[in-house]
Amino acid sequence: xxxxxxxxxxxxxxxxxxxxxxxxxxxxxxxxxxxxxxxxxxxxxxxxxxxxxxxxxxxxxxxxxx
Numbered sequence: 001x002x003x004x005x006x007x008x009x010x011x012x013x014x015x016x017x018x019x020x021x022x023x024x025x026x027x028x029x030x031x032x033x034x035x036x037x038x039x040x041x042x043x044x045x046x047x048x049x050x051x052x053x054x055x056x057x058x059x060x061x062x063x064x065x066x
Contacts, residue, residue, distance in 0.1 A: 013054035
């Protein structure tokens with residue numbers, strides 16, 4: 001998408017995923033609920049899934065790159 005001059009969607013997907021899953025989910029489950037390093041790995045995985053879903057939704061409903 002960035003090569004097709006759509007920089008807003010990847011930025012939003014990565015920023016929300018980074019703070020929502022890598023930082024938020026990993027801290028909540030890894031530290032507060034004591035799941036440890038497995039929660040960090042799950043947070044990283046969920047970040048990639050989130051980014052994929054946001055990008056796919058943008059591509060699907062907006063008719064491809066602008």
